[in-house]
Amino acid sequence: MVPLHVRTFGFPELQRDGQACPLSLRKGLALLVYLAESKGPIARDTVVAMLWPDSAEDVARARLRRLLHRIQLTLGDGCLTIDRSTIRWAATVALEVDSALFEAACDRGEFELACRLYTGDFLDGFSPGDSPQFDEWAFFRREALRGRAVQALERVVQDCSAAGDHAAAAAHAHRLVALDPLSEVYGRSLIRSLLLAGDRAAAERQLEALTQRLRDELGVAPEAETLALLKPDAAGGETVPPTRYVRGGSVHLAYQTYGQGPLDVLLLPGFVSHVERIWEEPRCRALLSALAAMGRLILFDRRGIGLSDRVGLSPSVAATARDISTVLDAAGSRRTLLLGASEAGPACIAFAADHPERVAGLILFASLAKGSATPDYPHALQAAQYDIWLQQLVAEWGGPAGIETFAPSLAADPQARAWWAGLLRASSSPGAIKGLLEALRDMDVRDLLGRIAAPTLVLHRRRDRAVLVGAGRDLAAHIPQASFVELDGADHWMFAGDQQPVLASIQAFISRLPA
Template sequence: MAVETRYVTSGEVFVAYQISGQSAPDLLFAPGFVSHLEQAWENPDGARFLHGLGAFSRLIRFDKRGTGLSDRSVGIPHLDERIDDIRAVLDAAGSKRAFLFGISEGGPMSILFAATYPDRVAGLILFGTYACAVGASVPQDDLAAAERAVRESWGTGKSLPGFAPSIAGDPAAVQYFAKSERLSASPSDVINLLRMNREIDVRHILPAIRVPTLVVHRRDDVRVRSLAGRELAAGIANARYVELAGNDHIPWVQDQGLIVEEVRQFMGGAPDAVEIDRVLSTVLFTDIVDSTKRAVAVGDRQWRSTLEAHHAAVRSELQRYRGREVKTTGDGFLALFDGPARAVRCAQEIVRAVRPLDLEIRAGVHTGEIEMMGDDVGGIAVHIAARVAQRAHAGEVLASSTVKDLVAGAGLKFIEQGLAELKGLDEAVRLFSAVA
C-alpha cells in the first residue's frame, strides 16, 4: 500500500509525516531512536504492525527532525523542539485530540507533550521507554564506546543484536537493518542523538501526567531495562503496566499481536474526555533589582518613563519566545512558557534588553504543574519560581534542577549553585545559574 508522505514546517524545519488507517480515533506514533517513514513499509513485520494499528485508528506517523525524511543537519534537537514538532504534525493532520504512542526515545517527548497539552491527548501509550536515560540502558552504556561503534560500523546492520536479538541471525534482517541505518540518519547525526539522549530526564514531570496511560515493556528488553518501565508506571497516576515476555526492543518483532491488542483495548476503554484543570508549564518571574532605590533617586516621572520602557522591552522578548504574560508585579513580570528552553533564553534576552535602560533584573525559572484560575495562575510551581527569582543576583537567570534536566540538547549551559531551602517547601531545591 502506497502512503503519501507530506511535510509540515515546525519553526523553520520541515517535518515529514504520513497518515494511514481508519478515520478515527487519531493515534500519533512517536518513533524511537531513528526512523524512515517510507522504508518502514518495506519490512513485512513492520508493515503488519502498522496495518494492525491502522485497523482501529487513524495512524499519524512522522520522522523526528534530523532523521529519516525530515530535515537533516538541524543540530541536536531538544525536547522543546520535539514537542513543537508533535503539535505541528497534529495541526497539519487536522487532529484536535489524539492518543500518543511513544516508543523508546519517543517516550520522553510524548510524556512532556501529554503533560503540557493534556487537552490534546486522549491517552498516552509508552513502549520500551524510560523517564531518565542514565540507568535505563542494558548494559550500562559507555558513551565513548557507543560513539566508536557508530563511527566504525553504522550502516552495516551490526547494531541489530542490540535492538532485536531474536532476528540477529537472519541475513535478510541484517540487510534490512543496515539499509534502515543508512536511510534514517548519518553517523554524525547518530552521535549527536547519543549525546543528547544521555541527558534526558523527565522524572520530575511524571506526576503531572493526568491523561489515561498504558505502559508496555518486555521483561528482558535488550535495550531498556524493564525496571525503567515499571518506574514510569509507578510515577504516573493510575497508569496501567503490562509486562510481556521477550527481549526484543523493537515492538514489531516477536509478539507484536499482543502489543497491538493491548493498544486497541486501551484506546477503546479510554474516556471520551478527562477534565483537566492543571497543566505542566514553565514559569518565569522577573524583578528589577533595587527598584525602590532607583525610583527615589530619579523621581516619579522619570521612573514611570523607565518602567514603561522596561515593560515594552520585556513584552517584546516574551512575544519573540512565545511567552504568555500573566501579569506584571509592579516592577516585574510573571509569564508562562510551553517549553523550558525558550523560557531560559527569553530571561537571558530580557537581562540584556533592559541594560541600556541602566536596569538590572533578576529572574527565576521553574517547570511544574500550574492551576489555571481564569486569567491568573496558581499552584506550587508558581511559588517555587517566585522563590527561585528571589535567590537570583543582579543580572542572573536562576533555574531549578527540573528546568536544567528538561533542556538537554538545547545548547544552554549552567553552573550549579547548590541546594537551597525555599520558604514553604519541605525539601531543598537544587539551583543552577544559566550562563549567558
C-alpha cells in the same frame, strides 16, 4: 578577490578560473580541503596531529612548514593567512566549495539543484596516507553528505512523480538504487517510474537485476509487492501512504496518515525513522496496518532524521514535542493517542504534560524517563557504558548495527539485517546520530511524569537488553494511574517477536478510553 573553487565530491581538486591548479601533494590537498570545510582558522597543532600522527613534534612541524611553502608556490603567496599558531584561507580568496553549495541548496529546499551538485561521494577514493584522524573525519563527513544526497534524491523523485515527469523520476531513482542497491523501496520506485514512463523493457531489466542482487547478497527473493509491479495495471498503485510536509519553524517535517476512524494514533519510533522505508519490512508493515485498523495512524520523522529536513543541532525533547504539535495541526488532529517507542517516549511525555487537552491517551513502549544512570535512577546504562555502546554503534554504521540487541529474534534474518542497515543509512549519518544519542543520554523527564493527566499504558518486554524492564516499571510507578503490562520476550522493537500481545494490550487500552 582571487576566485578559487574547491571540489570535494569525488577526488579533490582545486580550480582557478575553471582551470585545475596542479597540486600533487596529497597531504597538501587534505589540508586545503580541511581548511575549506572548517570555514575558519585551524591550529597548527591540530594539523600536525592529523597529518603526521607518528612523527616527532619537531619533525612534524618542519614537514608542515615545507608543505605550506610548496602550497604557496603553487597557489600564490597570498592564498593562506599563516601565523605562529593558526592557518586559514586568506580573506582575499573568494572560496567556493562544492559541498557548501550542496548543503546550502538542501537548506533552501532546492533539491534538484542539490542533486546536480552532488557528483560523487565526498573525497571518494582519496586519503593523504598514514593519517587515520583525517580519514575518520572524512568518513563522518562523507556519510553526512551522502545522507543528505539520499534525502534530496527522494524528494526529487517524489516531486517528479507528482508532476507526471516519470522519465526524470526514473533518472533520479537510478541514482538512489546506486547509493543503496539492496533497498527494495528504491528498486520498486525505479521500476514503477520506468513503467509509468513507458519503458517496460527497462523495468523488467531492473527487476531482474534487483532479484539477482537480493539473491547473491542476502539469499532472499523480492517481496510479492515488488514482483506484482510488472502485472497489468500494477504500476500506478501506491505501496505506502503518500508523504506530506509541514513547516515547523525553519524545518520541514515529513509525515504520513494512514487509515481512518474516530481515534487518531500518532506513532513516534525510537532514535531513527524513515516514514517510507519503515513500510519495507514485512513485520513492521503488518504492525502499522494493525494500528491503522484501530484508528487513523499518523507517522512523522523528527527534525534531522529520515525525510525531514536535516539540521545542524540534535533535536531536543522539547523540540520534538513542538514538532508533535506541528504535525498534529497539519493532520487536523484535535485529540490523539500518543504511542512513543523507546527514545521517543520522553518527547511524548513532554507533550502530554504540556498539552493535556490534546492527548486522549499515552502509550509508552520499551521507553525510559532518563538517558543514563545515576544513584537515584539505576534503570539505564552508566554514562561511560553508554558512550562505549554509542562508539560501537557509530563504528558499525552502514551495516545492521545493534540488531542483536534491538531484535535478537531477527538477528540471523538476512532480509531484516539488510533492511535495518538500509534504514540506518537513509535515516541519518553516523556523525549526526552520535549527536542525537548524546543528547538522549543526557535527557531527564522525571519531573514531568507527575503532570501527566491522560490515561497511560506502559508496555515493556521483560528481557529487553536495549532498555531494561526496570525503566518501564519506574515510568508506571511515577505516572498517575498508569497501567503496566510486562510482556514476554527480548525484542526491543515493537514489531519484532510476538506482536499479538502488544496489539491486544493496545486494543484493550483503546477500548477503555473515554469517548
